Amino acid sequence: MLDVRRVLLLVEAAERGSLTAAAEALGVTPSAASQQVSRLEAEVGQPLLHRLPRGVQLTDAGRALAERGRVIRRELRGAEADVRALAELDRGTLRLGSFPTASASLLPLALTRFARKHPGTRTSVRSALLAELLEALHTGDVELALLWDYEWNRLDDPALEMVHLIDDPTVLVVPANSELLDSPVVSLAELAGQEWIIRADNHPVAEVLRRSCRLAGFEPAISYESHDYQEAQAMVAAGLGIAVAPRLALTNRRHDVRLLGFATDVPAPTRRILLARTAQRAPTPAVTAMSGELRSVAQKFAGSALHRAQLGTVR
Incomplete structure (x- = not known):
């Protein structure tokens, strides 16, 4: 496997006409550049350039390798540009x-x-x-x-x-004309006689309701199982029951329902x-x-x- 850095040094020497100029362009000493070219020649098993009193001249093998090296350099520069664009958020997914x-x-x-x-x-x-x-x-x-x-x-x-x-607190969803709105917060224990609308299919918020009600000393009476929060709100507005939901789930709240917080006697769970x-x-x-x-x-x-x-x- 050829050393890419040595191939790129050969390209610079071919384009600049001397190892000294190539070394300066790449930030290495002329002696180090000469050693690297010698090692590259050893890798390929033949001379790549003739050292002249003023500059260098590529052999046929050197010209062939330098031409390939230009392609490699172009691809590396393209890769650098791609990575830089990703770092600067100019491309990517x-x-x-x-x-x-x-x-x-x-x-x-x-x-x-x-x-x-x-x-x-x-x-x-x-x-x-x-x-x-x-x-x-x-x-x-x-x-x-x-x-x-x-x-x-x-x-x-x-x-x-x-x-x-x-933190996303659990709130109570009630109809806009509910008598529960007379209080700023509601105790779960006061809701033992209510009908409840829950999420279907063992949704986590259904578990929230059941856990909370059991802590308050009763089992909730379920009147409707909804498949999303908009459906649950619609059933609350229609008077089928009341519901609990995470506050963020009600960002798009219907005009005909209201939200209430819970008292701290049996606090409703908050999700993270x-x-x-x-x-x-x-x-x-x-x-x-x-x-x-x-x-x-x-x-x-x-x-x-x-x-x-x-x-x-x-x-």
Whole structure:
């Protein structure tokens, strides 16, 4: 295998007409340049240039190798430009993982900000269940993912580096004309006689409701199982029952439902929204930039509607 650096030195010597000029261009001493050419000649088994009183002249083998070397140099310069463009976020693709609630709340603003600052970098988003997102992180199918957990299913994976972005409290969803709105917060124990709308298919928020109600001393009576939060809101508005949901899931709240916070006697669980990447891979510039945008957006949410929801004053 030929030493690429020696081939590139030969190219410089061919173009500049002397080893001294080639050495100066490459930042090495003339004696070091001469030694490297001698080693290259030993590698190929024949002379590559004639040393003249003034400069050098390439042999046929030297001209053939120098021509190939120009192609190698051009490709290396192209590779350097590609890497530089990726470092400066002028090209490339960032692969993100997310879940529906985050995709409908935190992610859009972060994507918009990222695209405005780095129009040359493409982003692709894969929305999936928690287990699928974890698998995609480990396999490298996504470089960065938004995840979530509750206190009873904390994510603890040493292969992942996770940042806690924001707390997402559980809120109560009631009709706009509900008598429950007379109080700024509601005790779960007071809701024992209510009909409940839950998420179907063993959705995590259904487990949140059941755990919370059992702590308050009752089993919830289920009147409807919905398949998304918009459907749940519609059934609440229609009077079929009340529901619980993470605050971020209700960013697009219907006009005919209201949100209430819970009293602290039996606090409803709060989930953590996490940003994760694999610990063994150094973050790319694109991953670092998007992480910053997501942290900024999370802070924006925490300081506005989400905070008011925690105080039980979102109407």
